[in-house]
Each structure stands twice: as structure tokens, then as C-alpha cells.
Amino acid sequence: MTTLLEVIDIRAGYGEADILNGLTLTLSDNEIAVIIGPNGAGKSTLMKAIFGLVSVHGGDIRFAGQVISGRRADQIAKLGLSYVPQERNVFASMTVHENLEMGAYLLRAGLRDHLSRVYDLFPQLQERRNQIAGTLSGGERQMLAMGRALMLDPRLLLLDEPTAALAPRYVAETFERIREIRSQGIGVLMVEQNARQALAVADRGIVLVMGQNRFEDSGPKLLANREIAEMYLGG
Amino acid sequence: MIDFLQLLIYGIVLGSILTLGAIGASLVYGILRFANFAHGDMMTVGAYLALVAVTTTGMSVYVALPFAMIGGAAIAIFFDQIVYKRLRRTVPIILLISSFSTALILRSVTQLIWGPKNQVYEAGISLPYVVGGVRIRPDHVTIFVGSVLLIIAFHLFLKYTMAGKAMRAMSDNVDLARISGVNSERVFLWTWAIGGALAAAAGVFLALDTRLHPEMGWHVLLAVFAAVIVGGIGRPYGAIAGGMIIGVATELSTMVFEPAYKPAVAFALMVIVLVLRPTGVIKGQP
Ligand SMILES: Nc1ncnc2c1ncn2[C@@H]1O[C@H](COP(=O)(O)OP(=O)(O)OP(=O)(O)O)[C@@H](O)[C@H]1O
Ligand SMILES: [Mg+2]
Numbered sequence: 096m097t098t099l100l101e102v103i104d105i106r107a108g109y110g111e112a113d114i115l116n117g118l119t120l121t122l123s124d125n126e127i128a129v130i131i132g133p134n135g136a137g138k139s140t141l142m143k144a145i146f147g148l149v150s151v152h153g154g155d156i157r158f159a160g161q162v163i164s165g166r167r168a169d170q171i172a173k174l175g176l177s178y179v180p181q182e183r184n185v186f187a188s189m190t191v192h193e194n195l196e197m198g199a200y201l202l203r204a205g206l207r208d209h210l211s212r213v214y215d216l217f218p219q220l221q222e223r224r225n226q227i228a229g230t231l232s233g234g235e236r237q238m239l240a241m242g243r244a245l246m247l248d249p250r251l252l253l254l255d256e257p258t259a260a261l262a263p264r265y266v267a268e269t270f271e272r273i274r275e276i277r278s279q280g281i282g283v284l285m286v287e288q289n290a291r292q293a294l295a296v297a298d299r300g301i302v303l304v305m306g307q308n309r310f311e312d313s314g315p316k317l318l319a320n321r322e323i324a325e326m327y328l329g330g
Numbered sequence: 331m332i333d334f335l336q337l338l339i340y341g342i343v344l345g346s347i348l349t350l351g352a353i354g355a356s357l358v359y360g361i362l363r364f365a366n367f368a369h370g371d372m373m374t375v376g377a378y379l380a381l382v383a384v385t386t387t388g389m390s391v392y393v394a395l396p397f398a399m400i401g402g403a404a405i406a407i408f409f410d411q412i413v414y415k416r417l418r419r420t421v422p423i424i425l426l427i428s429s430f431s432t433a434l435i436l437r438s439v440t441q442l443i444w445g446p447k448n449q450v451y452e453a454g455i456s457l458p459y460v461v462g463g464v465r466i467r468p469d470h471v472t473i474f475v476g477s478v479l480l481i482i483a484f485h486l487f488l489k490y491t492m493a494g495k496a497m498r499a500m501s502d503n504v505d506l507a508r509i510s511g512v513n514s515e516r517v518f519l520w521t522w523a524i525g526g527a528l529a530a531a532a533g534v535f536l537a538l539d540t541r542l543h544p545e546m547g548w549h550v551l552l553a554v555f556a557a558v559i560v561g562g563i564g565r566p567y568g569a570i571a572g573g574m575i576i577g578v579a580t581e582l583s584t585m586v587f588e589p590a591y592k593p594a595v596a597f598a599l600m601v602i603v604l605v606l607r608p609t610g611v612i613k614g615q616p
Binding site: 146148167168169172173177178180183184185186187188189193196197198200201243247 | 492495496498499502503505506507508509510511512513514
């Protein structure tokens with residue numbers, strides 16, 4: 096196991112005020128890490144900071160040994176990092192197929208192979224390939240968002256609340272897909288509100304509170320921790 | 331009936347010109363997120379660039395058109411790099427005011443170089459075709475056919491090329507486009523290139539329809555933006571409908587009102603659309 100992502104003591108936020116205050120975490124390749132924490136803790140801000148979408152005022156972010164803080168999002172994408180935001184995570188005015196093509200924007204050749212792999216993972220998308228993404232159901236939209244992010248075979252996938260909008264029967268299926276993705280050698284850093292189910296598949300769980308990582312342990316151990324269960328998992 | 335058809339033809343010609351201007355203005359709004367007040371003056375400059383080609387080489391204005399379009403694209407990119415690039419992170423109103431100053435610069439320089447008088451590409455009058463009592467000027471056929479070809483080319487570019495898809499993606503969702511690996515600076519260049527080239531074509535066609543004058547583009551800016559808004563701001567396909575609606579309505583209005591009220595028609599339609607259907611007349615996603 097080698098270290099894939101290192102976030103070292105970062106401060107970041109929107110404008111002047113920092114939302115993240117000295118957050119540190121590391122992630123190895125082939126690992127599923129799950130971030131939980133109360134609303135407004137800064138979970139989404141962390142994802143955006145890794146991808147250079149908010150201003151990082153201090154600290155370092157490294158991906159596969161290279162410093163990525165301060166780089167443009169499109170340069171970060173080139174390194175093999177991929178991201179499904181919490182909101183507005185598909186191109187609503189474009190077709191399913193065009194969304195996946197945008198996912199492969201950096202690809203020079205071999206689009207068809209990449210497409211067929213994503214369609215294998217999410218067969219429903221293939222049936223809807225010419226549909227405008229804005230007209231998909233919440234579940235299909237989330238599949239498309241993930242499909243788009245997987246088009247380039249990333250080394251690390253950032254997922255911000257992939258199950259938030261889903262009906263309960265799709266939630267378990269989504270976690271199953273995420274395990275499948277990891278088994279293809281892709282690291283996953285995921286923010287989740289369905290904390291118990293997510294921690295059950297997690298190699299590592301992180302509790303983020305007020306812009307700092309408050310607890311960190313293997314998923315099952317965090318689940319077994321009474322204090323954490325009471326405070327952050329609803330008892 | 332003959333009068334109606336005659337005015338309809340004038341309206342379609344005006345609509346073609348406005349459409350070419352409106353597509354670029356809408357594209358710039360959708361991707362750079364500000365109303366470009368210099369768009370009309372970019373049309374003017376394009377028209378004069380064609381004049382230079384015509385007078386220095388004696389080529390016909392149709393041959394000069396591609397040169398004017400390339401020049402228009404280059405000038406649009408030039409102003410982006412020296413003015414707007416420094417202002418990427420500011421609020422839209424500052425960009426809008428900057429574009430106002432770009433408009434003044436373009437207009438003043440045009441007047442300085444080519445003077446304040448009316449000019450034409452070729453002196454003399456070409457005889458109109460007469461079809462069932464309706465008179466059709468050859469220039470008008472050129473304007474209409476040229477516009478349709480450019481609009482089709484634009485459509486194919488937007489729909490089938492990766493650069494076109496990246497432009498649509500950026501205007502849909504900037505952050506998601508960047509995450510997907512789109513270099514936004516490159517898309518900005520494409521946007522100015524296409525907006526500037528189409529504006530130059532619109533200027534050449536406007537000069538063919540009327541005459542060259544340093545304020546010709548400035549005078550149609552309101553109509554261009556009315557077309558943008560009627561079509562749904564930031565939606566290039568809507569701009570086609572918007573341009574045609576404004577053009578035809580403006581010309582047909584003379585059946586009822588004094589021709590002096592023509593410019594008010596675009597304004598009135600714009601206000602009506604803003605009140606009743608602020609997202610534009612075309613249904614669907616932005
Ligand atoms: N675009 C923004 N501009 C300014 N402040 C923001 C912006 N987005 C989020 N914030 C603020 O930053 C703080 C952290 O937000 P963030 O979205 O990171 O929380 P979160 O942990 O993802 O919460 P949730 O569980 O609700 O998704 C909040 O106080 C929020 O109000
Ligand atoms: Mg969030």
C-alpha cells in the first residue's frame with residue numbers, strides 16, 4: 096500500500112473566513128475512506144479544496160507525491176483524480192451520452208472502450224443514452240454523475256454524499272457499486288450521511304467537526320465506538 | 331398581401347443579421363457571464379475590415395467576408411486578453427462596464443481611421459428580382475443564405491465537436507466542466523473567436539443591407555440584446571428564434587405604426603418577454 100492522497104494541515108474557505116482549520120488526512124490507494132460529520136462541518140468544502148475550487152490559505156495537498164494545492168481543477172483531473180460533487184453533478188442540458196463524453200474530455204482515443212465499461216457498470220444509463228440529463232430521476236442522475244467521474248479510470252474518486260437523494264433500496268446497491276469500483280483498484284474518498292452503512296464498507300472512517308478531523312479509525316471500530324455512535328450516528 | 335410579403339422579406343433579412351449578432355452575445359453571456367456592450371461595435375469593426383479588403387485588393391465583399399470574420403475573432407480575443415482576462419473573478423457589473431469602455435474604444439478608433447461619413451462596398455444599384463410582385467434585392471438573398479450557412483456551421487460545431495461540447499458544458503455548469511478536465515481559459519478563447527467572427531459577419535451583412543457608418547453596430551445593439559432576451563439569455567439556439575422574431579416584428583410594425591417607431595418595437599418586445607416569460611420564448615433547459 097502506498098500513500099495516494101495527503102492533506103496536511105490545510106486551512107481553506109470561501110472568501111476571508113476559513114471553514115477548514117488545520118485539517119489533516121491521508122489515504123492509501125485501494126482504500127475506501129468515509130468522512131462523516133454534522134451539517135456545515137466543512138465536508139463538501141474539503142472536497143472542493145482538494146480540487147482547487149475554493150481558496151486554500153494554508154497547508155499542503157499532495158496526490159501521488161505531487162503537490163496539487165494551487166493547481167487548476169483541469170490540471171488536477173489530468174493526474175487521475177475524479178470528483179462527484181454533492182449538488183449539480185451532471186450537465187443538466189446535455190444528454191446522458193454527452194455527459195459521459197465530457198467525463199472523457201481529456202481522453203484522446205479509445206472512447207468506446209471506456210463508454211462500454213461504464214455502461215456495463217450502470218446498464219440503465221445505456222437505455223437512456225439520448226435522454227437529457229436534467230430529465231433523469233434522482234437515482235439515475237446519481238449513476239450518471241458517478242459514470243461521468245469513472246470515464247477516465249481515475250486513481251482516486253471523491254464522492255460527496257452519493258446516496259443522499261436515493262430511495263432506500265438503491266442505497267445498498269450504490270455501496271455495492273462503490274465496493275466494485277474499489278476492487279478495480281480505485282481509491283474512494285466519500286462523504287456520507289448514511290453513516291452506518293457507509294462505515295460498514297469503509298477501511299477508514301473520519302469524523303469531521305468544525306473544520307478539523309476529530310476522530311479517525313477503521314470503519315468498524317468507529318461504528319463500535321460508543322461515544323461516536325451517540326454523538327454522530329444518532330445513538 | 332404584397333406589402334406584407336415585402337415587409338416579411340425585409341424582416342427576415344434584418345432577423346438574419348440580428349441572429350448572427352445575438353448568437354455571439356448570448357454565447358458570451360452564457361460562458362463569460364456578462365452582457366457584452368461592445369458586441370454592436372464588434373459588428374461595426376467587422377464591416378470596416380471587409381471594406382479594407384475590398385478597397386485594397388478589389389475583391390468582392392463575399393470574398394472579403396472570411397477575412398473580416400478572422401479579423402473580428404482576433405480583435406475579440408485581443409480585448410479579452412488585455413481587458414477581461416484580468417477581471418475573471420469580479421462581479422458581472424464590472425465586466426459589463428468594462429465592455430462599455432471597449433465599445434467606446436472600438437467606435438472611436440473606427441471613426442478615427444475611416445471617418446464619420448457613410449460608405450458602401452460597391453457603388454451602384456443592382457436590380458432586384460421581381461417574384462409575383464415582390465421585389466427581392468440580390469444582396470438580401472446573399473445575407474439570408476450566408477446567415478443560414480453560418481448558423482448551420484455554428485450548430486454543427488456546437489453539437490459535434492469536443493470544443494463545442496466543452497462550450498455547452500461550461501455554460502451549463504462551470505465547476506463540473508473544470509472538474510472534467512476542461513481548461514476554461516481555452517473555452518473563453520473559443521467563445522470570443524466564434525462570437526467575434528459571427529459579429530463581424532453580422533456587421534458585413536448589415537453594411538450590405540444599409541451602408542457603413544461608425545455607429546451602425548451601436549445602433550443595433552439594443553435590437554441584438556432584445557433578440558438575446560426574447561430567445562432566453564445565455565441560450566444560443568434561442569437567439570435564432572429571438573433574432574427572427576425581433577427582425578420580422580420590427581419590419582411588420584410599419585404596417586401599423588410610423589416607421590420612426592421601428593426601434594421601439596425591439597424594446598417593447600424585450601420588456602414584454604421580461605415581464606411575461608423571463609426565461610425566453612423557447613421552452614426547455616437553459
Ligand atoms: N459557496 C459558499 N459560499 C460561502 N459559504 C459557503 C459556501 N458553501 C458552503 N459554505 C459554508 O461553509 C460551511 C461548510 O459547508 P460545507 O458545504 O462544507 O458543509 P458540509 O459539511 O458539506 O455540510 P452538509 O452535510 O450540509 O453537506 C457552512 O457554514 C456553509 O454555510
Ligand atoms: Mg456537503
